[in-house]
Amino acid sequence: MAYDKVSAVELLNRQLKSGDFMPVYLFYGSEDYLKDYYLKAISKKLVGKRDEFNTTEYTDMNFSLEDFLDSTGNLSFNAPHKIILIKN
16 A cells, blocks of 8 residues: 555545554553544554453553563464454
8 A cells, every 4th residue: 555645644544444454552641532532443453352362461569571572472263363452
């Protein structure tokens, strides 16, 4: 996919339509609704309804580098995609 000068939101919307995703996304800002909306949209396309086997979520309370590295190296149940969330 060729990336000309477009806004990040427009680019993300194009990727959602085409299913051509980047390996990493960084969502930040004060609009929690938009961050949740796009996370759910990407999750639905990649792993269905955010199933617990192919989605791992870390926060400042449960993050460990060892677990994170283990998560990035392993896919559950021969899944083609995995989502790893790091919040806060």
